[in-house]
Amino acid sequence: MTRRIATVLACLSLLWLGGCERAMHDMYQQPKDEPGEPSPLFANGSSQRPPPPGAVVYSASEAADTSSGRRGLVTPPAYRSVAAVPLDQQGRSRVQGEPRTVPRDNPRAVTMALLERGQERYGIYCAACHGLDGRGDGMVPRRGYPSPPSYHSERLRQAPDSHFYNVITHGYGVMYPYADRVAPDDRWAIVAYVRALQLSQHLPAAQLSAADRDVLAAGTAARRGARQ
Template sequence: MRWLLFLAVLLLSGCEKARQDMYDQPRYKPFAPSNLFADGASARPLPPGTVAHARGAFSGSTGGQLGQQAAERDQAAQAAQANPYPVTAQLLRRGQERFSIYCVPCHSPAGDGDGRVVRRGFPAPPSFHQDRLRNAPDRHFFDVITHGYGIMYPYADRVEPADRWAIVAYIRALQLSQHASVAELDAAQRARLTGGEGRP
């Protein structure tokens, strides 16, 4: 009987050791030497074609030549006073996608400031369709996305400058969708809108 009890205690102590090994697994510190690989380094080289996720002075990486070019584009976009990109269907699609991710929860899909979080008690942002914002320069929207405004926090670390301008272009499209003038349409477009030339 004592022999069985001794064996049970011995087995249980072995389980505790195995459990502890799961918590304290062997690992390498970054750039530590290793004889596991032929080059003697524990860190593996990046696969060909890898694009740096972070770039710039604060990230500690420039991302090579591509990263440098992207940083220069970002600086140019940051300095622009109006949207520096041509408004194309591709730009508007990108703006809609980014707007849906970052802006819709508060501003709503229509941009009227009645998003889901507002319906749950969060303070409502202003509607993009009010005269003050319809007449605001493009740079105003870019700066608000970058630096935040009121209770809206900054998105500079989440949304790249080019995407901020894409969002601005999409906001302008939303504004136009609610305030387009029939007088700006040509005859064929007016006819399609009214369902025929004979109808008002």
């Protein structure tokens, strides 16, 4: 009796395994449209969808062209090298423009809404390397990745807004270009927030209100007391 039960269970196990294999093949061979195939789902009758407005084509190698069916259909933008974007002796970016249309100063009105948007985008795309306060000590360099320069260095405090915009767009050193993931308006919002970070550490005390100066003085006194 025990042998008969074991035989039945073994047969059921084989049937179950066979069913799993068929289910796996169903996953491998599920219905899909190949690039360029016709489809009644879309108004133009093609299954191949155009990129959304403002999309930046980045994967443009031979393999990408072949696998995506875009060979000869899309000309990728001529981005500059990921090599460093240099500054001159006055801290001005030697690379101006995208290619030559980026203004030196932020063209967006700096409002609280713009700064809040910049803070949000900065937290998503920048803080991991540049740190929450812009000193270049984010979680990524703490784990061995090259540290980016501090935004509070004299060189970057004197750099024009267009320098930061171009770095976000084209990359800098080991930093990857972010043009394909950060929209132009958001780049300017990030630039505005970086300026706010710089100002937060370098605003002359004389420009503070009386109430803020009192808070600053109290904090300075507390730190001195803690060191004594």
